[in-house]
Amino acid sequence: EAGVTQSPTHLIKTRGQQVTLRCSPISGHTSVYWYQQALGLGLQFLLWYDEGEERNRGNFPPRFSGRQFPNYSSELNVNALxxxxxxxxxxxxxxxxxxxxxxxxxxxxxxxxxx
Amino acid sequence: AQSVAQPEDQVNVAEGNPLTVKCTYSVSGNPYLFWYVQYPNRGLQFLLKYITGDNLVKGSYGFEAEFNKSQTSFHLKKPSALVSDSALYFCAVSLLSSNTGKLIFGQGTTLQVKP
Structure with a gap:
């Protein structure tokens, strides 16, 4: 059974740019979660999507957003990096x-x- | 506020010796507790969880953990460490009483197993 897949593996951007990260869940899974692991800050909860709806978000500014598609895959968008x-x-x-x-x-x- | 503490940044153990990675939690309700392992440049890999029932939980790769409600602890153990167990270990908690989707993580403990 395939695990959770994410793309791309690496990204380099400059300040002010926008980025989109993608995630495909395990087959049969309906909930998708996003976390940020920054150096010195540990693992921080970002967003939770279930059945296409945003169910909860962590303490991050609105420039962090995302969505979940009908096939349960998800995107995380970060504006104004x-x-x-x-x-x-x-x-x-x-x-x-x-x-x-x-x-x-x-x-x-x-x-x-x-x- | 809910929190998880891993009091040791690093644990060093010789191969073949038993290992313990400590975790304590502070929550306002009944917790669900998890252990994950992270190898360099990789995502988190699930090891085991406590939901209810027997306080001793067995997981992947010979790891086990004991839930102690009075001490609010969930220490990870293994009877005989392997060099390949060297990695970063995270304890996490979610709450039975709420449905936030959020895992709250400890800051992580680096396990170093020496040959």
Whole structure:
């Protein structure tokens, strides 16, 4: 069974640019989660999508946004990139929500570098 | 506020010896607890979880963890460490009482297993 896939693997952008990261969940999973892993800040929850709807977002500015498509894949968009947006962006998926009981399975991540 | 603490930045152990990676949590309700492992330049790999029931949970690759409600701890253990266990380990919690989709992570513990 294929795991969570993310693209691209690496990205280099400059300040002020916009970026789109993509995630395909495990087959049969309907929930997709985005996390940011920045150096020194640990893993921070960004967004949660389930059945095409945004269910929750973490403490990030509105320039971080995303969507979930009918096939449950997801995009994370970051506008007006800042240097501190440099991080590993991890996508995870789960079968459902189950009030946190379902395991989140993570993809390999997209490494974003902002210069 | 909910939080997870991993009090040791690094744990060093000799191959063949038992290992323990510590995790304590602070939540306002009943927690679901998870352990993940991250190898260099990779995403997070699920090891095990505690939802309910037996306090001793067995997971992948010979790892196990013990849920201790009175001490609010969920330490990861393995009877005999392998060099290939060297990686970054994260403890995480989600809450039974809410449906935020969010995993709250500890800051991570680097496990170094020496031959």
């Amino acid at each position: 800042e240097l501190e947006d440099s991080a590993l962006y991890l996508c995870a998926s789960s079968q459902g929500t189950g009030f946190g009981a379902y395991t989140q399975y993570f993809g390999p991540g997209t490494r974003l570098t902002v210069l």
